[in-house]
Amino acid sequence: MTFPVVGMVGGGQLARMTHEAGIPLGIRFKLLSDTAQDSAAQVVSEVVVGDYRDLETLRAFARGCDVITFDHEHVPTEHLRALEADGIPVRPGPDALVHAQDKGVMRAKLTEIGAPCPRHRIVKDPADAAAFAHEVGGFPVILKTVRGGYDGKGVWVVRSEADAADPFRAGVPVLAEEKVDFVRELAANIVRSPHGQAVAYPVVESVQVNGVCDTVIAPAPELDERLAGEAQQLALRIAAELGVVGHLAVELFETRGPDGKPAILVNELAMRPHNSGHWTQDGAVTSQFANHVRAVLDLPLGDPRPRATWTVMSNVLGGDYPDMYQAYLHCMARDPQLKIHMYGKDVKPGRKVGHVNTYGDDLADVRERARHAADYLRGTITE
């Protein structure tokens, strides 16, 4: 058996769906998971339960793996360097991944390479945050802990100096950013392999609700063609400059420049399969998960082009209704083309427990079908 073993650190849904995409390629998966009940641990045959923050656990896990990749960005950078020193390929590697782990490092690097960013600087206390607000035209401003945040956690919209105390309580450096008056949010997703091949997916629109991604529309409707090309080029350039291997999501704000023309600013980077790329499972020739696997193994990448005019992804959040399986009857009967992707997670209010994909030629219809299914699965509608 000459097929490689991919070691996946983290047992969440991204690991689950990456494993699913690896099955047809005959790739063997080994999973390091916090618990045996984690989303991916339910479907992977070789699971090690352990703590990714412990270097010896990581080292033992990495033995017998041909490459290590990730479900999340929380593995300490120094541990990744230690694995590399042991001779295990780590993809993306620590020198790239640190830019997705630390928002301060990310902003500094993006500024250095001339990528358009909101105005920003590290602030040392609430008074310094107020000074930053003054520099950018006043409150509100955004404060972020540089490490540990996701899905709106670790991010504060601050309206006054008195309001700015919370972000500093964790003892982690705090990054201040201007609050961008954006038109909408976009994402430019690319996949890059160690030998430098890269593919760019169509730029998508990401609709956020309460700081959490709710719906993704591929491609972003009525997006200026020049801007779409710029966004793809920017993502490819960031990946090359930062040495990213695997899937890179560049979350963007679409704004209006001083000349009134559409422009983009980089919001966040994620170096792993990303929620804004889930539509590719049913909407692209090659999914982000399949291409992530191919990239970390340095295999030639698959075609990222869309298979349908429009594809829409809507997240299924946990509601008050714990039994989503019963909802399958209605959802599948109503829409035989619906694609359901559930993560095997217990339902908790607000938790992402799955997503649905729909596709077709009529965007209004495609959006309505995704919306309906996501709401019905959550239990917020019953017909």
Added chain:
Amino acid sequence: MTFPVVGMVGGGQLARMTHEAGIPLGIRFKLLSDTAQDSAAQVVSEVVVGDYRDLETLRAFARGCDVITFDHEHVPTEHLRALEADGIPVRPGPDALVHAQDKGVMRAKLTEIGAPCPRHRIVKDPADAAAFAHEVGGFPVILKTVRGGYDGKGVWVVRSEADAADPFRAGVPVLAEEKVDFVRELAANIVRSPHGQAVAYPVVESVQVNGVCDTVIAPAPELDERLAGEAQQLALRIAAELGVVGHLAVELFETRGPDGKPAILVNELAMRPHNSGHWTQDGAVTSQFANHVRAVLDLPLGDPRPRATWTVMSNVLGGDYPDMYQAYLHCMARDPQLKIHMYGKDVKPGRKVGHVNTYGDDLADVRERARHAADYLRGTITE
């Protein structure tokens, strides 16, 4: 956790791909496999290694499963009846499955319901086979053991009475069939659920080489529209009359009737996902595997329609070249749209170890791409 557990008997590639299709639905799989190295056992988290011919093994396996389904048709019919008596849903059930297990029972039933079949009867010895040959216009005729055959095994093309001894050596009843002078082989694949919903995939052409399926073209090129409809209706009727639940493949001969018009005869039945339906993984809105899972759980079925003008599946057979992974570099670089499905099996000459799917608008191109990839993976071409 209210999601059901599907118990899959058999650890081959059909189980592997059915599991893969169940992951997005959040369905939990439990696998009864001959060995821990079987194709599906490599990718399923809950594996019981045991002998499906042993009733107590089956019973212990079935505890904690919400439904039992199959990778193959070899579980003894009486064991399936015992599981049903224990209260475990078995899908397809023994009353249906016996028609795929026993070619004598299958021919008797098909004849009873008026499905078009080659002339046939059970023969008791070589002299009786010669008498049958005389009845249908002379040798050659086909002899088949009624149980235990697959992929050309258990089937003999017999040219004389002296030639007819082998089939009788196993001590299994022998079915004689006329050797049909067919134009080509087709397959009509449908999926049916316990409450009687059914979906029909487009009728495909199945190109056999040495008695083994080599390539499947979906839909069958230049197939008479009336005949395509007849084939789908026939498959739906067989499924309803036999009480099939899950995927049913009806392998057909396309012939010319006495009036010179195209006609069909039933060759074989398979009550499980089938090689002639592998194209649906990349070529249909809902794959045969996803619809099989939905059917055995009595969920509404998914849309069986094609997503591309043409989809072609070519099997990858083992050759002299054991390392198929190295061939990925060439195949993926040459054709970024290629879909590879490997089964994790050791390469042995002639063994089905995977398949490839290609799709597009130009049939000649789509066929060439599938052919090239299958040959390159096998190692029979090197450029």
